[in-house]
Amino acid sequence: MSLSTLFRFKGGIKPEAHKDASAGIPIAPAPLPSRLVIPLRQNARATARPLVEAGQRVLKGQIIGAAEGTLATAVHAPTSGLVRAVEMAPVPHPSGLEALCVIIEPDGDERWIDLQPFDHRNASPQRIRDYLRDCGIVGLGGANFPSHIKLTPGEAGIRTLILNGGECEPWITCDDRLMRERAERILGGALIMREITGASHILVGIEDNKPEAVQAMSAAASRLGAEGVTVHAVPALYPAGGEKQLIRVLTGVEIPYGKLGTHFGVQCFNVGTAYAIHRAITCGEPLLSRILTLTGNMARPGNFEVLIGTPIRELLPLADPRPDTDHFLMGGPMMGFALPSLSAPVVKATNCIIAASPALFPPPPPEMPCIRCGACAQVCPAELQPFELYWHARAKNLGKAQEYHVFDCIECGCCAYVCPSRIRLVDYFRYAKGEIWAREREKSAADAARERFEFRNLRTEREKQEKAERLAAKTAAGREAVARAAAAAPATASAPTAATVATASAPQPRAADATKALIQAALDRAKAQKAAVTPRNTDNLTAEQKAEIAEIEARRAKIREMARPHTPPDE
Amino acid sequence: MNNSPFIRKPATVRGVMLQVLAALLPGIAAYVWFFGAAILVQIALASAAALAAEAVMLRLRGRPVGMFVSDGSAVVTAWLIALTFPPIAPWWLVVAGTLLAIVVAKHLYGGLGQNPFNPAMAAFCAMIVAYPQLMTQWPAAGFTDFGAELQAIFGADRRLDAIVMATPLDSLRTVLRLPDTRATVAGILGSGATFGNIGGKGWEWVALGYFVGGAWLLWRRIITWHVPVAFLATLALVAGAFSLGGPDKFPGPTFHLFTGGAMLGAFFIATDPVSGATTPRGKLIFAAGIALLTWIIRSFGGYPDGVAFATLLMNICVPIIDMKTQPSVFGHKRQSGGDAP
Numbered sequence A: 001m002s003l004s005t006l007f008r009f010k011g012g013i014k015p016e017a018h019k020d021a022s023a024g025i026p027i028a029p030a031p032l033p034s035r036l037v038i039p040l041r042q043n044a045r046a047t048a049r050p051l052v053e054a055g056q057r058v059l060k061g062q063i064i065g066a067a068e069g070t071l072a073t074a075v076h077a078p079t080s081g082l083v084r085a086v087e088m089a090p091v092p093h094p095s096g097l098e099a100l101c102v103i104i105e106p107d108g109d110e111r112w113i114d115l116q117p118f119d120h121r122n123a124s125p126q127r128i129r130d131y132l133r134d135c136g137i138v139g140l141g142g143a144n145f146p147s148h149i150k151l152t153p154g155e156a157g158i159r160t161l162i163l164n165g166g167e168c169e170p171w172i173t174c175d176d177r178l179m180r181e182r183a184e185r186i187l188g189g190a191l192i193m194r195e196i197t198g199a200s201h202i203l204v205g206i207e208d209n210k211p212e213a214v215q216a217m218s219a220a221a222s223r224l225g226a227e228g229v230t231v232h233a234v235p236a237l238y239p240a241g242g243e244k245q246l247i248r249v250l251t252g253v254e255i256p257y258g259k260l261g262t263h264f265g266v267q268c269f270n271v272g273t274a275y276a277i278h279r280a281i282t283c284g285e286p287l288l289s290r291i292l293t294l295t296g297n298m299a300r301p302g303n304f305e306v307l308i309g310t311p312i313r314e315l316l317p318l319a320d321p322r323p324d325t326d327h328f329l330m331g332g333p334m335m336g337f338a339l340p341s342l343s344a345p346v347v348k349a350t351n352c353i354i355a356a357s358p359a360l361f362p363p364p365p366p367e368m369p370c371i372r373c374g375a376c377a378q379v380c381p382a383e384l385q386p387f388e389l390y391w392h393a394r395a396k397n398l399g400k401a402q403e404y405h406v407f408d409c410i411e412c413g414c415c416a417y418v419c420p421s422r423i424r425l426v427d428y429f430r431y432a433k434g435e436i437w438a439r440e441r442e443k444s445a446a447d448a449a450r451e452r453f454e455f456r457n458l459r460t461e462r463e464k465q466e467k468a469e470r471l472a473a474k475t476a477a478g479r480e481a482v483a484r485a486a487a488a489a490p491a492t493a494s495a496p497t498a499a500t501v502a503t504a505s506a507p508q509p510r511a512a513d514a515t516k517a518l519i520q521a522a523l524d525r526a527k528a529q530k531a532a533v534t535p536r537n538t539d540n541l542t543a544e545q546k547a548e549i550a551e552i553e554a555r556r557a558k559i560r561e562m563a564r565p566h567t568p569p570d571e
Numbered sequence B: 001m002n003n004s005p006f007i008r009k010p011a012t013v014r015g016v017m018l019q020v021l022a023a024l025l026p027g028i029a030a031y032v033w034f035f036g037a038a039i040l041v042q043i044a045l046a047s048a049a050a051l052a053a054e055a056v057m058l059r060l061r062g063r064p065v066g067m068f069v070s071d072g073s074a075v076v077t078a079w080l081i082a083l084t085f086p087p088i089a090p091w092w093l094v095v096a097g098t099l100l101a102i103v104v105a106k107h108l109y110g111g112l113g114q115n116p117f118n119p120a121m122a123a124f125c126a127m128i129v130a131y132p133q134l135m136t137q138w139p140a141a142g143f144t145d146f147g148a149e150l151q152a153i154f155g156a157d158r159r160l161d162a163i164v165m166a167t168p169l170d171s172l173r174t175v176l177r178l179p180d181t182r183a184t185v186a187g188i189l190g191s192g193a194t195f196g197n198i199g200g201k202g203w204e205w206v207a208l209g210y211f212v213g214g215a216w217l218l219w220r221r222i223i224t225w226h227v228p229v230a231f232l233a234t235l236a237l238v239a240g241a242f243s244l245g246g247p248d249k250f251p252g253p254t255f256h257l258f259t260g261g262a263m264l265g266a267f268f269i270a271t272d273p274v275s276g277a278t279t280p281r282g283k284l285i286f287a288a289g290i291a292l293l294t295w296i297i298r299s300f301g302g303y304p305d306g307v308a309f310a311t312l313l314m315n316i317c318v319p320i321i322d323m324k325t326q327p328s329v330f331g332h333k334r335q336s337g338g339d340a341p
């Protein structure tokens, strides 16, 4: 343990921890489920491309979904078996979302792919990051962010690595157990990350309500004898395990909304992630399982090592939910969500399943008006004025909500926790954020539509113009003919006609030129504008990239095709 | 389906209000000790009027009556009215003041949480403008004859000569402002039964009671330190500065702090969250403003005490104070800590 000073973050609350229920129970492997449902969707912006088809046999650790796009990582078969289907199935999401999943029936043999340790010392940084991406390594603290992206140093470089053992949410004990039982491998992972990034320090932050974990990690640090690794017991204060809060506590640096730790030379990883990285590098094992806590209204709460894709329903009997359980939460009670479906599988973000009963989590009492008591502002770790935000969000005054920094809200729930008027403040902030995003999307869609409209106008204009020109040319031709006829037969009745034609058509070419120039200028402007708003990544593409895009599009079409029969009819 | 957080502190509006009421008890005890049980009658009258008015207004506005009547906010307003009105004022005065506070100052502005003005102070100001005489008849310290007080409150024929005495602030002001007065602050304070050791006789103990209750609210984190500290420090500073400059004309800080509505104002009135500033810096400005205006009104104004008018004046400034003092947000200020080691 180090004596270096810790910083404080403002706000925070001390909810009842309830960790005793499961903190003393060692990690036990969960039995192989009857089937595994492995979502290919990883976040709102990334879905892996399926590489297997129904009827195909897969090995444990085999890549079944390829990382596609910047925020994606590879998806693996958690055990050996038979692919039953690649279809839409419920995934753990507050809205009851369905996503494309690979359904595997385990054969019970646990036949591995050929495992090869990865020699990161002789690989380029890009190669290491690609390897981690292909091992499916993402943050296991709940945010699910791909680790290889976090390991890309910004211009500031990464000087300090932080291991997050905060685990500040009530009830959850999976990181606590992991630190107590597998401290050396966690630190091993951190040391590998230090080598990859060239960081000098590793700071481990653990809430001081987990003395055994602090003890185990400190002991492991001295056993490994690595320089520059310090373990810090930080005051237990929710949300001390929030990434930005922990960075603040350990380094004093505040990372604002929209910035990454790398902008400040710091990067923070969950202890479970460090452990997974260690396994990936030293054993070549991709991320196939995670530790999670089953707790709450359960007769036998505990911590389990569970294969990704295990249906939650199959997991529950391990901890034996009590009969008055009426729903289940995924994650902690402060930031988790109620599971709409128990057939949803365990995913990499599933750190905890809590059995909820009306006695344990009573329904929220009716809201009263805000009395501006300021309790919410006192506990807000983002240092916002939640009641002002609430006021603006409720009045649908979204501009004001943004001005009062609604996007800096980390949705930690501290404000709603303390509000004496029981206002569900976070719901209002989620709503405001969603509305603002939706409007921005609408606006860019509208911009695109306006552009199309203007362009069409220009085109009609141009066509009209061309028609006029053709007409003028015709008229000119006609005039010449007439003139010739007139020359041939002077002093006939056609002379006045020729004169009329001449006077009428003479000024026309000049006017037409001016209009044409104007239109050309407008067209050029529109073109320039269009170029400016087109996303850069589709400009100046090499032939290969274009080919790749075409291929991706084709695959997408195929996925859509595959997904179609299973899509609910109303979609 | 519910959303997170799924747990909440067992805090309620009623809980907050009940703690405020509890914090008033030490001051009320001292009040009864020095000025008799009449204040309890006034508190009961005001509370009953407030609850009745609240229920009627909620029904008229189509709000859930039970839920809101039991929130306790009307009772807090009622107690503050009773504690700022003279204890021997006729019963209808305190009832009228309370009705005004609940019906006009609170519900016509939108009810709980919406009122821009502190309802109790609005009632006080309205009544002192309408009935200046009734609002300035205070009992002498040590007068605890409950029968006579009841007679003053409910009797048709109010014989007050034996009871009434000018309050310390009032008599000081009156004497100091006599034309060609030779009186000095020291001289006046040393004379007669009106003045105690540090403030008004009896009143200094009531103020101490409020101080104790207010400190408890601070400890319970119902209020933050900003308002009481800024209020008391500002009042002490201006009073101190002027009494140094003109000791004969201006009483010193302790007199100001322990007299009139200063202590009640610092801990219970300026701390009203609904009508007060909410940001930390805003609270400092708001409370300092009330204290400064209070001192000015006390020293140069036409009314004996200034807390109520000062509060209303500062209530008007709250939106702009809050807007100009929005604190900076996590990560958006100058980095306070060191860089990563």
Ligand code: SF4
Binding pocket: A369, A370, A371, A372, A373, A374, A375, A376, A377, A386, A387, A390, A415, A418, A419, A420, A421, A422, A423, A425
């Ligand atoms: S805690 Fe609730 S009642 Fe108090 S200011 Fe915040 S939102 Fe309003």
Ligand code: SF4
Binding pocket: A376, A379, A380, A381, A382, A383, A384, A386, A408, A409, A410, A411, A412, A413, A414, A415, A416, A425, A426, A429
């Ligand atoms: S949910 Fe948002 S507003 Fe509420 S305390 Fe957390 S960061 Fe602050």
